[in-house]
Amino acid sequence: MSDTLLSVKDLVIHYETEDEVVEAVNKISFDIKKGEVLGLVGETGAGKTTTALGILGLLPAKVGHVIQGSIELEGKDLLKLSEKEMRQIRGKKISMIFQDPMTALNPVKTVGDQIAEVVLLHNQCSKAEALKRAQEMLAMVGIVPERYKDYPHQFSGGMKQRIVIAIALACEPELLIADEPTTALDVTIQAQILDMMRKLQKEQGTSVILITHDLGVVAEMCDNCAVMYGGELVEYGTLEQVFDNPKHPYTRALYKSIPSLDKDVERLEVIPGLVPDPSDLPEYCSFFERCSEKCDKCNKYDPVSTEVEPGHYAKCLQYMKEWEG
Amino acid sequence: MLKYIIKRILLLIPILLGVSAIIFLLKTVTPGDPARQILGNTATEEQVQELREELGLNDPVVVQYVRYIKNIVTKGDFGSSYRTGEPVLSEILPRLGTSGIITIGAVAIGAIIGIVLGIISALKKYTWVDSLVLVISMFFQSVPEFVVALVLIMVFAVNLHWLPATGITSIKGFILPMVTIGLASVASYTRITRSSMLEVLGEDYIRTARAKGQTENNITYHHALRNAMIPVAQSIGTSLGNSIGGGMVIETVFGVPGVGKYIVDSITQRNYPSVLGGALIIAMVLTIINLIVDISFVLIDPRLKTTIIAGGAKKPKAKAA
């Protein structure tokens, strides 16, 4: 697979504090091809953001640790790079859009300076050239370029998110990680931002990891979809596979819990129980307690991810032939 | 902007009236008869009564207060010293300069040391460096200023003979008072810088800067420091005003002829017009300095500017810790 851009293998990330160890990400593996949009779906606390921070090497210092695994960008393992080499990747090859645009911009610097900063870091150019590029970027995300001299507080939330996107795309990165880019915004603004992101992604051919808990956003934007639960990847496949033919009980339960226009349901179903405590995960399947399809073996073994149809994986005991009978 | 400044100046009036009322109240409850004090024990009861009438001391308190304010507003008359008979204002004005120089020097020394220590402490948080810095700065906070002054006098004046122990006959005389007052404020600057720095370093925009590939050094000095300095600068502004009148003890210990010493001397000499007039003048100076500091903040912080021009803003007040 020569067109693979990023390949994450067996990644385990723990947060270690004095009192507990939080198993935030547990042995997840996935690949992203060039130009692909991957949706990373899951409830709050499923380990989506941790995965993203792990890829960028921005886990909280001293607390966040990558325990094992590899993150390869074009064949180079990012985990083995020095901090200096990682800095050259961040912003240039991989950039990230954070959840809350309200706080993601430095309040005492003009937005032009903040976009120019990333340009200056990764290109040999003058301040004036960088500012010109900043204005181009503003125009690209639909903001009047002359406003580059304004401060973040002079923009609305949706505009701020556009600026954050402008910063992220200023160096034409190969991979964009968007962490719930629209969660903090109004519904109407959400659609605008998503439209714009899709347009820019097509134009630049950027690969995107779109982190969200909103299945609707995934359906609109993504090529492939990965579902996370309890720090694990429980299902992975193309958008069609995961949406039309969900294999993991958790994914199925998720669909039943969201309202749909095509189906006429009396009541939405709720997934019983709570997300497992990531500082106290069971040794068997994490979803066991809440699963409606569990069998008596489910609380004895931890299933491994199994290919249920070409390119479609699910992490559930029912697909593991050798355990049957 | 202009509207805001005018509004703030108008808000000064009730505060100054209030301060003068408090001080006038203190004046009226002061024991002893001012007329008797001026004339001395040899004067007859008649002479005292005559002077009382002349000074208007027999009028109702409210009338006296109105006259007091009127004298201040129209003639700049804050009363006259019992001892010298000179107007308090003309005695205090030259001393304000001396106190002002010491205050500025002291705040500069304290703020520079405090900010540096605070940054170090924040960058090395939870290490032994951090604990050491905090313990040292807290130690200085625990030593009364006059004790620091005594130690400095012992070392630099008595033993080393480098600097004069008292008086400001040369520039050298300013050094010890400045250092003493400065050291006492190091702790609070360290603390504010540290906590503000830690707070800022945890902000999302710092993560954004990291995601851009920015180096830690640049993040600290370009992104974090400027934001972190806002509360520090505000506290520098507040302490500028406070130390002008707060240096009373140190000015006395070092024999510096500033406003603080003037008031202490007047207290020990029971020279009430000087005490109260001096206090009122200092309160006025302090309030005006605070106003200037507040206004300059509005000019510096772009966020405050918009909210104030937009109109619906509360006045940005530096909160006293």
Next chain:
Amino acid sequence: MAKMHTPAMEKIEKKNKRRKKPVNSTPAYEAWKRFRRNKTAILGLVVVCLLILVAIFAPLIAPYDYTAQDYTAMMQAPSAAHIFGTDAFGRDIFSRVIYGTRYSLVIALFCTIAALFSGGLLGIIAGYFGGKVDTIIMRIMDIFQAIPMIMMAMCIVSVLGNGIPQLVAAVMFASMPTMARNNRAAILRVRGSDYIESSEAIGVGQVQMILKHMIPNAAGVMIIFFVGFLAVSIMMMSSMSYIGVGLAAPTPEWGLILNDGKAYITSAPYMMFFPALMIMITCFAFNLMGDGLRDAFDPKSK
């Protein structure tokens, strides 16, 4: 149980095994647990306890009467008979310093209680009732704040005269604006929280609300002010008496003992050394303790 085992986890497991049964965890207990872990804070607490014992048992510890003048032993350097030396009147400095603990601590305590009951109460009222009450109280505090704290205290003492009650009153008035502001902020923080709003919604009475919900929740912050202000008032008091304003001789307050020794700074520096040391130790201990309390009650602040 977990998906993966790492050395860090094993360490925590071991620690958990060592721990006895889990105790009922109340906020106060949690705060104490955090406080206990803070070595410097414990040091502060121990020193404060020792000082309190010294103050209580001063007559037993002090070898001489603090006013007893011995003209045969004037201005003696520290020796076996007078371990801190004697002053210009032949008084034993050690005994004066020991009794000084009593005076300094008790006066500081009175000052702090007075400050908390005047400024603190005003702040609580302003914060709780808000609106016009808040505006009026805080504008008055603004006026008081226009005069520097120590100058205010000195002006009041100069009018009222020297003496312990006068000093307490002076410190109380001078600290009123700061106290009011801090306590108001503490109450406002609690007031803004959802549980207060929900108690209001279910109709909890005002008095009950202040006593049962707001004060317990703001108590942590107030304890921090209390301890911190003890140090502040000791410093203010000793500074004032050092320059001869506030207390009158022969009260063995530390600042006054320093004032007595002032004239002999070059010939007999020991006269000033020990009382100054006591002031430093006491304030340092209170500050260490206060800092530990701040971390304990408000772990997020560190």
